[in-house]
Amino acid sequence: MPESAEFIALLSQHRNIIHKVCNLYMDNSEQREDLFQEITLQAWKSYPHFKGDARFSTWLYRVALNTAITYFKKEQRRSAVVLATNFPETSDTPDPVQEQLMAMYKAIATLSKIDKALVMLYLEDYSYQEIGDMLGITANNVAVKMNRVKSRLKEESKKHYEPAQ
Amino acid sequence: MELDDLKQQLKQKLSQPATEYSETDIALLLKGQAQSVLDKLKRSLWLEIIFSIVFTIAFIAVALSKAGFVMRAYFGSFLIITVGFGLFQYYLVKYIDKTATAPLPVKENLSVINAILSRYVKRVYWLSMLLLPLCLFYSLWLHQIEYSRLHADVAERIFSPKTTTVWLKALAAVALLSIPQHFFTRWYLHKLYGVYLQKLRGYIQELQQPEEKVAGL
Structure with a gap:
C-alpha cells in the first residue's frame, strides 16, 4: 500500500482525535476546519518519523496538541461564552446534565492552551506518566497541575451553573 | 460539579465533528499549504x-x-x-x-520553535542595523583607495580637513539613521514574530513552573 494511502486510512480511523482537539481549542466551525487541515498536514509531514513503536493514537495526540498549541492563525479574542455557544450542539430541552456540561465547557474555555492539553489527555484516560511524556514534564508535575486545574474548573463551572432548588 | 463526573459526556461531546471528513476529503487536505x-x-x-x-x-x-x-x-x-x-x-x-x-514532547517542541524564531529575529535585526553603515563606510574606504591609485598626493588628501569632514558627516548620518532604523526594525519584527514569541515563552514558562511553587499556590 502506498504510504499516503496507508496514512489516510490510519488518520481516517483516528480522526475523532483531531475533532476533539479542534473542538477544544477553536471557537467556531471555520476555525475548527482550518485547524483540522493544519493538524492533518503536520501529521502527514511528521509521518515518516512514525516508527510504529508507539500507538498511532498517542503519536497523533502529540502532533495534534503541538499544532493546536502553536497555532495562532486568525486567532480572535476569545470568551468563554463564544466557545460554549459554538460548541457541538446540545439538546434544546433544558436538562441538568446538559447544563452542567455547558458550564464545564465554559470553565474549560477559560484555561490556558497548556491546561487544555492536560484536560484533553486526562479525559482520554492517559496515565500521569504518559501525559508527562507527551507534554515533556514529570508525572509528579502533571499530578500537581491536574489538581490545580480540577479545582479551578470546579470553581469556574459554579459561576455558570445554578442547580435547581 | 467535578470534571470527573462529566468525563464520559465531555469525551462524547468533544468527538462531535464540526465537519465530517471522508478519506477522499483527507486526501484533498494533504494537498493544501501548511x-x-x-x-x-x-x-x-x-x-x-x-x-x-x-x-x-x-x-x-x-x-x-x-x-x-x-x-x-x-x-x-x-x-x-x-x-x-x-x-x-x-x-x-x-x-x-x-x-x-x-513530533517532540510539547515543551521541547515549544523550545525548538522559540530557539529558531529568536535566532532568526536576532539575525534579521543585526543584519538590517549593520547593512547601512557597512555599505556607506565600505564605499568611502574604496573611494579613498581608488583616489590613492590615481593620485600622488594621497597622504595630503586622506588627512585633509575635507576628507575628515566627509567621514564625520557619514558617521553622523549613520548615527542619526540608526535611531529610526533601530525602532522601525524592532517594531517590524515585533509585529511579525514578537507577539507569537511572547506567547511561546509564556507556555514554556508555564510548563517549567517548579513543582514546589505550583504546589504552594
Whole structure:
C-alpha cells in the first residue's frame, strides 16, 4: 500500500482525535476546519518519523496538541461564552446534565492552551506518566497541575451553573 | 460539579465533528499549504534564498564587467556576503526540516520553535542595523583607495580637513539613521514574530513552573 494511502486510512480511523482537539481549542466551525487541515498536514509531514513503536493514537495526540498549541492563525479574542455557544450542539430541552456540561465547557474555555492539553489527555484516560511524556514534564508535575486545574474548573463551572432548588 | 463526573459526556461531546471528513476529503487536505509559523518562516527563507541567487547573479555580472575597480571591488565583496547569506538561509531551512518535523514532547517542541524564531529575529535585526553603515563606510574606504591609485598626493588628501569632514558627516548620518532604523526594525519584527514569541515563552514558562511553587499556590 502506498504510504499516503496507508496514512489516510490510519488518520481516517483516528480522526475523532483531531475533532476533539479542534473542538477544544477553536471557537467556531471555520476555525475548527482550518485547524483540522493544519493538524492533518503536520501529521502527514511528521509521518515518516512514525516508527510504529508507539500507538498511532498517542503519536497523533502529540502532533495534534503541538499544532493546536502553536497555532495562532486568525486567532480572535476569545470568551468563554463564544466557545460554549459554538460548541457541538446540545439538546434544546433544558436538562441538568446538559447544563452542567455547558458550564464545564465554559470553565474549560477559560484555561490556558497548556491546561487544555492536560484536560484533553486526562479525559482520554492517559496515565500521569504518559501525559508527562507527551507534554515533556514529570508525572509528579502533571499530578500537581491536574489538581490545580480540577479545582479551578470546579470553581469556574459554579459561576455558570445554578442547580435547581 | 467535578470534571470527573462529566468525563464520559465531555469525551462524547468533544468527538462531535464540526465537519465530517471522508478519506477522499483527507486526501484533498494533504494537498493544501501548511500555515504553522515555521512553515511560514520556511517560505520566507526560500524567498530570501531566491533573492540571494538573483543578487549573486547581478553582482557577478557587475564584478566581471568593465566597470571601474571600486565598483568591481564593492560588488565583488557583496557577492561573497550574499553567497554566505544564501547558504546560511539554506542551512536554516534544512535545520527546520530536521528538527521541527519530528513530533517532540510539547515543551521541547515549544523550545525548538522559540530557539529558531529568536535566532532568526536576532539575525534579521543585526543584519538590517549593520547593512547601512557597512555599505556607506565600505564605499568611502574604496573611494579613498581608488583616489590613492590615481593620485600622488594621497597622504595630503586622506588627512585633509575635507576628507575628515566627509567621514564625520557619514558617521553622523549613520548615527542619526540608526535611531529610526533601530525602532522601525524592532517594531517590524515585533509585529511579525514578537507577539507569537511572547506567547511561546509564556507556555514554556508555564510548563517549567517548579513543582514546589505550583504546589504552594
